[in-house]
Amino acid sequence: MAACPPPAQQFCVAEERSGHCAVVDGNFLYVWGGYVSIEENEVYLPNDELWLYEIDSGLWTMHLMEGELPTSMSGSCGACINGKLYIFGGFDDKGYSNRLYYVNLRTRNGTYKWKKITDFKGQPPTPRDKLSCWVYKDRLIYFGGYGCRKHNELSDCFDVHDAFWEGQIFWGWHNDVHAFDTNTQTWFQPTIRGGVPPQPRAAHTCAVLGNKGYIFGGRVLQTRMSDLHCLNLDTWIWSGRIHISGEKPKDRSWHTLTPIADDKLFLFGGLSSDNVPLSDGWIHSVTTNGWQQLTHLPKSRPRLWHTACLGTEGEVMIFGGSKDDLHFLDTGHCSDLLIFQTQPYSLLRLCLDCIGKNASLLKNQISWLPSKILPQVLKKITFWAAANHRQEKKAEIERQEQINVT
Known part of the structure; x- marks a missing residue:
C-alpha cells in the first residue's frame, strides 16, 4: 500500500483495526x-x-x-522506551509468539527499521498474546496473557484451558511476571517477595504510577473480572486485591x-460479562482509593481491544478497537480517534485552537503573529481543517445510508 498523499491533497486516516x-x-x-475482518476471516x-x-496538526501519514x-x-x-517501540508476543497464522522486536522512532532519515532481539541473556516468557506491560527504569515488565506451554513448563502461574496430548501442549492463562532490561539486553523473572498475586488472566490492562504497577480486570475461562491489584516494582511485593468501597466499574476485558x-x-x-461493548469511563484515585464514573462521555462510542495513549497535554487518545463483541460479531472494527480531555488545556493551546477554528475569519491577521508561534x-x-473534512465525510456517509434505508 502506498503512503498517503501530502496533506494539501488529501486528509487520510489509519485503517480500522483491533x-x-x-x-x-x-x-x-x-x-x-x-487485524480486521473480511468476509468472516481474520486478516492481519x-x-x-x-x-x-501528528498531535498538533491532526494528520495521519503511513511509512x-x-x-x-x-x-x-x-x-x-x-x-x-527512549524513543524505541518494543513489540513482544502476539498471535499470527502459526500460533503464539515470544519474540521481541524494536524500532527506533526518532530516526533522522525517515526510515523505520525493525530489529529482532536475538543476542539477549536470560530466558524470555513462554509464547502468549493479550498480555500487558509496565515500563519502569528502562525495563519492560510483562504480566499475564493467554498462550501455550509444554508439559515440563507447567506451574502454579498457569491456569490450563485446553490441552493437545500429542506433544503435550497446553493452552491457558498466565499470572507470571517477566522483565526485560533494555540496557543490558537481559530477560529475568523477578522473585516475588510477598503478597497475593492476581489470578491468571488475559485481555486485562496495566498502568504505572510512580514505582507501582497496577492491573485491572481481564478474563480467565468464561469469567471477566473487575479486581484491582498493585505490584511494587522495586520490592516485587503484591498488594493483594485492593478493596474499594463505593461505586466501581463492572467486570470487563479488552x-x-x-x-x-x-x-x-x-x-x-x-x-462486559454479559458480552456488551462498553463506552463508560472511570477515574481511580490512589489517594482516596475510590472510583468516580465520568458522566459526560458519549454513550454511542463503545470500544474494546482498542489502545489508549496519553497525549502531550494530558488528553487520552483512544484509537481503533471494535464497537461489537468480537466473539460473535467480528465486523465492527474502528479507525476513528477518540480524544478525552482529562485536565484543562494550557492557555497557549486554547488560543491556538481558537485561531485554528476561526482561520477564515482571521486570515488577514494571522501573518501579524510572532514568527516563533506561527508554525x-x-x-x-490544518488540524481543524482535517477535523471538519472528516466530519463532512461522516455526515455524507450517514446521508447516503439514510437514502439507502428509505
Whole structure:
C-alpha cells in the first residue's frame, strides 16, 4: 500500500483495526499491527506499515518499514522506551509468539527499521498474546496473557484451558511476571517477595504510577473480572486485591487503563460479562482509593481491544478497537480517534485552537503573529481543517445510508 498523499491533497486516516499496538513519543502517536475482518476471516494488517498521527496538526501519514520485520500479528504488547517501540508476543497464522522486536522512532532519515532481539541473556516468557506491560527504569515488565506451554513448563502461574496430548501442549492463562532490561539486553523473572498475586488472566490492562504497577480486570475461562491489584516494582511485593468501597466499574476485558496524573488512572471501555461493548469511563484515585464514573462521555462510542495513549497535554487518545463483541460479531472494527480531555488545556493551546477554528475569519491577521508561534498556528489550522473534512465525510456517509434505508 502506498503512503498517503501530502496533506494539501488529501486528509487520510489509519485503517480500522483491533488488537494493535500504539504508543506516543514526542508529538506523534504511532500505530502498528492488529487485524480486521473480511468476509468472516481474520486478516492481519501489513507488518511493514507504521502509521503516524501528528498531535498538533491532526494528520495521519503511513511509512513503510524495513529490517527484520515481525510477522503480521494481533494481541502483541507494545511499549516505548527512549524513543524505541518494543513489540513482544502476539498471535499470527502459526500460533503464539515470544519474540521481541524494536524500532527506533526518532530516526533522522525517515526510515523505520525493525530489529529482532536475538543476542539477549536470560530466558524470555513462554509464547502468549493479550498480555500487558509496565515500563519502569528502562525495563519492560510483562504480566499475564493467554498462550501455550509444554508439559515440563507447567506451574502454579498457569491456569490450563485446553490441552493437545500429542506433544503435550497446553493452552491457558498466565499470572507470571517477566522483565526485560533494555540496557543490558537481559530477560529475568523477578522473585516475588510477598503478597497475593492476581489470578491468571488475559485481555486485562496495566498502568504505572510512580514505582507501582497496577492491573485491572481481564478474563480467565468464561469469567471477566473487575479486581484491582498493585505490584511494587522495586520490592516485587503484591498488594493483594485492593478493596474499594463505593461505586466501581463492572467486570470487563479488552479495556484500557491510562495514568493521567501522579495519583489518577483513567479506565475506558471493554467488553462486559454479559458480552456488551462498553463506552463508560472511570477515574481511580490512589489517594482516596475510590472510583468516580465520568458522566459526560458519549454513550454511542463503545470500544474494546482498542489502545489508549496519553497525549502531550494530558488528553487520552483512544484509537481503533471494535464497537461489537468480537466473539460473535467480528465486523465492527474502528479507525476513528477518540480524544478525552482529562485536565484543562494550557492557555497557549486554547488560543491556538481558537485561531485554528476561526482561520477564515482571521486570515488577514494571522501573518501579524510572532514568527516563533506561527508554525504552531499553521498546524492548528490544518488540524481543524482535517477535523471538519472528516466530519463532512461522516455526515455524507450517514446521508447516503439514510437514502439507502428509505
